[in-house]
Amino acid sequence: MDIKREAMAGTLESSDICVTVQPAAEGIRIDLNSTVENYYGDSIRETIGAVLQELGVRNALVSAVDHGALDCTIRARATTAVKRASREEPQK
Amino acid sequence: MRKLCNSLKEAIEKSGLRDGMTISFHHHLRNGDYVLNMVLEEIAALGIKDLTVNASSLFDCHEPLLGHIENGVVTGLETDYMSSGIGGPISKGVLAKPVVFRSHGARPAQILDGTSHIDVAFVAAPASDPMGNCSGKYGPSACGSLGYAFADAMKADKVVVVTDDLMDYPLTDASITEDYVDYVVKVDAIGNPKGIVSGTTRMPKDPIALKIAELAAQAIDASGLLKDGFSFQTGAGGASLAVADYVKRIMLKRNIKGSFALGGITGYMVDMLEAGCFQAIQDVQCFDLQAVQSIREDPRHMEITAAQYASPKAKSSAASNLDVVVLGATEIDTNFNVNVHTDSNGCIIGGSGGHTDVAEEAKLTVIVAPLSRARMSIVVDKVLTVSTPGSSVDMLVTQYGIAVNPARPDLEAAMKAARLPVKDIRQLRDMAVALNGPAKPYARTSDRVVANVLARDGSLQDVIYQVK
Numbered sequence: 001m002d003i004k005r006e007a008m009a010g011t012l013e014s015s016d017i018c019v020t021v022q023p024a025a026e027g028i029r030i031d032l033n034s035t036v037e038n039y040y041g042d043s044i045r046e047t048i049g050a051v052l053q054e055l056g057v058r059n060a061l062v063s064a065v066d067h068g069a070l071d072c073t074i075r076a077r078a079t080t081a082v083k084r085a086s087r088e089e090p091q092k
Numbered sequence: 093m094r095k096l097c098n099s100l101k102e103a104i105e106k107s108g109l110r111d112g113m114t115i116s117f118h119h120h121l122r123n124g125d126y127v128l129n130m131v132l133e134e135i136a137a138l139g140i141k142d143l144t145v146n147a148s149s150l151f152d153c154h155e156p157l158l159g160h161i162e163n164g165v166v167t168g169l170e171t172d173y174m175s176s177g178i179g180g181p182i183s184k185g186v187l188a189k190p191v192v193f194r195s196h197g198a199r200p201a202q203i204l205d206g207t208s209h210i211d212v213a214f215v216a217a218p219a220s221d222p223m224g225n226c227s228g229k230y231g232p233s234a235c236g237s238l239g240y241a242f243a244d245a246m247k248a249d250k251v252v253v254v255t256d257d258l259m260d261y262p263l264t265d266a267s268i269t270e271d272y273v274d275y276v277v278k279v280d281a282i283g284n285p286k287g288i289v290s291g292t293t294r295m296p297k298d299p300i301a302l303k304i305a306e307l308a309a310q311a312i313d314a315s316g317l318l319k320d321g322f323s324f325q326t327g328a329g330g331a332s333l334a335v336a337d338y339v340k341r342i343m344l345k346r347n348i349k350g351s352f353a354l355g356g357i358t359g360y361m362v363d364m365l366e367a368g369c370f371q372a373i374q375d376v377q378c379f380d381l382q383a384v385q386s387i388r389e390d391p392r393h394m395e396i397t398a399a400q401y402a403s404p405k406a407k408s409s410a411a412s413n414l415d416v417v418v419l420g421a422t423e424i425d426t427n428f429n430v431n432v433h434t435d436s437n438g439c440i441i442g443g444s445g446g447h448t449d450v451a452e453e454a455k456l457t458v459i460v461a462p463l464s465r466a467r468m469s470i471v472v473d474k475v476l477t478v479s480t481p482g483s484s485v486d487m488l489v490t491q492y493g494i495a496v497n498p499a500r501p502d503l504e505a506a507m508k509a510a511r512l513p514v515k516d517i518r519q520l521r522d523m524a525v526a527l528n529g530p531a532k533p534y535a536r537t538s539d540r541v542v543a544n545v546l547a548r549d550g551s552l553q554d555v556i557y558q559v560k
Binding site: 014015035038039040042043063067068069070071 | 436437465466467468505527529531532534535
């Protein structure tokens with residue numbers, strides 16, 4: 001899947017994660033800001049990385065602001081952000 | 093004899109305040125308090141340094157205190173609670189000497205027995221006469237009870253009353269009386285009424301909080317304590333307040349005539365008094381305008397001092413007569429130790445307040461908490477800070493069930509007999525881990541102690557370390 005434009009999924013509410021995906025020239029970069037960095041930072045980056053891989057994304061800049069989302073939420077938000085970012089035009 | 097000073101500066105000078113002394117404040121003006129900042133600013137201008145501030149609580153409105161720590165005016169802090177705006181920088185190590193944390197009951201106990209000496213006490217009084225007969229019930233900054241200020245006024249070498257409503261002598265319905273007061277100062281405003289008390293206290297709508305509250309009320313009922321003569325304390329926060337609502341419904345339905353409600357008082361407790369659930373309210377601090385009005389107008393609603401509330405050294409206290417208390421927790425461990433001092437990163441965000449006191453004294457101490465908050469498990473193997481020891485805690489109520497302290501097999505049997513969902517606390521911990529996923533263990537990053545948490549008897553109970 002190619003990242004064609006910037007797209008976002010999620011909110012800044014507690015227990016949610018806001019994931020923004022942007023086009024990038026080469027490779028994957030994940031910037032994470034999380035309230036639970038000390039406990040789940042690595043695990044969140046791993047989950048987002050796994051979603052990108054499953055969707056076949058090779059080049060992307062991902063910024064995520066996490067307020068303690070569960071793993072299933074992180075997967076859902078990352079997946080939706082990638083799918084939105086891979087469309088040519090924003091969906092009406 | 094003239095006690096009335098022309099300025100705060102004059103009062104501070106007359107009090108004889110010098111470098112190295114201890115000054116004290118009470119927190120009934122909560123996050124609207126101007127007095128602590130005002131006094132420290134004058135002290136700084138006078139060039140006095142190296143002071144210890146003993147405040148019953150510190151709120152984010154006291155942020156200028158951090159500047160006075162930086163410039164050396166304040167070098168020691170003793171308190172029962174500090175909100176995160178102060179706790180954050182303290183946790184990062186801005187103060188060289190560790191903060192001394194006490195409970196609301198231990199603070200007056202140690203002031204009254206001389207262990208904790210105060211040189212000059214500053215009493216923020218919403219109304220005072222020129223001789224220092226003062227009250228929290230009147231004036232534009234009315235806050236209700238002045239409970240936490242009594243020990244300071246009784247034992248400090250010098251007592252300065254700061255008011256913004258100077259009344260004619262004598263103020264007949266005074267809380268702290270002139271025989272304790274050295275100086276009186278009139279200022280433009282002692283606080284911002286919006287920060288002092290909230291207008292209304294609202295019942296939470298969060299379905300998890302309501303579920304926990306309903307279960308907690310059922311557990312209280314099942315304990316057998318909910319009968320005529322019942323006494324009760326609950327916090328003003330979400331689930332705690334909702335417990336009161338469910339308890340009220342049970343009391344009205346069964347026509348139970350309780351004895352008293354205790355603690356920091358909300359309008360919700362006043363409603364229960366007026367509905368006939370209780371005969372009296374014992375009030376150490378008012379949380380909202382309805383409570384302030386009630387303590388002013390209803391003789392059944394009495395002001396109590398902090399020592400009378402919960403001092404472990406008092407001959408008896410309201411807390412020692414208490415049946416049931418419902419309290420919160422930022423963490424609780426499998427030994428039922430409760431943390432209300434630090435967040436999951438070890439950063440100071442609160443303090444015991446009266447938690448430790450009433451938990452130890454009440455016949456039944458119920459901790460209400462969700463199983464997890466924003467992916468952090470509330471039930472853990474070991475709390476980062478022991479605020480209230482597990483020996484004082486009887487049960488934990490979460491939305492997934494009730495865990496009873498193994499020291500109370502009688503209580504567990506009563507819960508089971510009432511067919512309530514009883515779980516081992518380790519089961520609750522495992523459920524939280526299953527939901528949140530395994531977390532990396534907490535890694536302390538410094539050996540430097542930023543705060544000592546004292547037990548009710550004054551001994552060292554735990555320490556809080558510096559964080560990055």
